[in-house]
Amino acid sequence: MPTALPTMRRNWLVTLRAYPWTYFIGTVATGVLTVGLAYLAFHAIGGGQVSAGFLADGGTGDYLGYVTVGAAALMFATRMVLWVAKAQITEQREGTLESQLLAPARRLPYLVGVGLQAFTTTVAEVAVMLAFAIAIGVRLPAPDPLALLCAIAAVGVAVFGLSVPLSAIMITVGEAHITQNTLFVGMALLCGFTFPPAMLPDPLRWLGEALPLTSGLRALRDAALHHAPVGAVLPDLLICAGLGAVYLAAGLRLLGPAERIAVQRGGAA
């Protein structure tokens, strides 16, 4: 890992010196608000009961556990995407993209380095949100830690895979906000973070299945809430990691041309 570890160290140095506290507060606040509102709605409106429809489509009556896992996963996914997908456009904005591209280091280990640092930071942020959820009484039994760890790893691969083509799009069009928020809206709507995807119309449900987070979330919930062993979540894990690998491969193919477009747009004389 001649490039990944130095890149992870570089990002740690920079993050410790200029930690984006506003991002952190904003992200944790969103997660806390999601769980808090779900708590209020569940008790004040639902009277502590879920509908038969939710029970059938979501496969659980533990609405708060369902929402907490979804909110944690959404927080994890958005933060990871923000770190990894925006790595290169940030280099471009800071004027260091060309010095990166001049070096013989490959893109994948560079992005893995960014991803490793992002993973550790994001896990800490998600932990703060989960601590709040547990404090208000949400139960996350996770009886098989191995299944849960495998699910987290698969979701990590999936989010990393999704971030790479997004990075290529960002440096191609020279824009990050519209690109990232389009993905975030799509993920939030289609992947089942706060409600079961089965409640969506069929075309949207199929579209959601094309995003690896949908199967990753199923595996996460099964492992965290439903006492599922590794064997039971394995099909979803494979779909999640496999789709993530497909997005990753596509992204790596796109990155080279995208980088040249970015350099070209950077100026020629």
Next chain:
Amino acid sequence: MSAGIVTHGLTKVFPPPSRLFRKRPPAPAPAVDGLSLAIPPGAVTGLLGLNGAGKTTTIKMLATLLRPTTGTATVDGLDVVRDAREVRRRINLIAGGERMVYARMTGRENLWYFGQLYDVPRAVLKRRIDELLDLVGLREAAGTLVERYSRGMRQRLSIARGLINAPAYLLLDEPTLGLDAPIARDLRGVVADLAESGVGVLLTSHYLAEVEQLCRHVHVIDRGSLVAAGSPAQLTAGTRLPYSVELTLTAPAPDATKAVEELAARAGAEVRHDTDPEGRPRVTLRHPDDLAGELTTTVVRAGGAIARVEVAPPTLEDAILAMAAR
């Protein structure tokens, strides 16, 4: 395997920007058009042209950052497209301005990180970082965050970054832009030493005196095409620009003045008479040949007493401006 950087018919056409719901504009003129160059190891080669001539595009293609539309470029026989990764190990690029380094890292951390990207062995890297920090005069500021550096300090760090992989070929795109005069002079010394040690250097600069001082060979491009090549002296001589010989007399000497007029008419030189700030008569001859010897002989034979003679040969800058005006 041919040594050096060699290009054959190198051409780059940038596609016009696409606009939604608008007709695509016609294809623009090439930024670089059929350029054939040779940059040997162990020498500084200049690449000159006016703004928009295609210098930076050429350098970015040689640095593997852009792909040629047609034509080839090789570095020690390695193709810049097909063997891009291997080419990157042998080259580096230093561009003017203070970017290309990380603002929230120290100077030493920046060099350490870029050394890792070039896979420089750990023991070598530590020694090289110290040497480079000394070379660019940043040893004392090595532990300071780059965001606290002055513009000149950032540019010096960028120069150290460009040398971190001990490149066999160095592409310098306006490297002294924004540098203080003493630092720019030191950098010129470094570039000359690098070339002496075998590094092939390609230099673009708006400071033509810098090019004249450093370059053994210069390529002049205009609108992406090669318009002239040769040593600075050859380029200057080729344009037949005038030498300017300025002779100051100690006192008015009508016979000498008349003899100078005759010399100017005979040689077809442009002549101008005036006085210097101390009120002494002064004559200036402008001619493609250096007429200093003939002028002084003529004045002395006509009984004139010479206070001062100054010869100003045409410079590379004069030659480039003359080529641009054609």
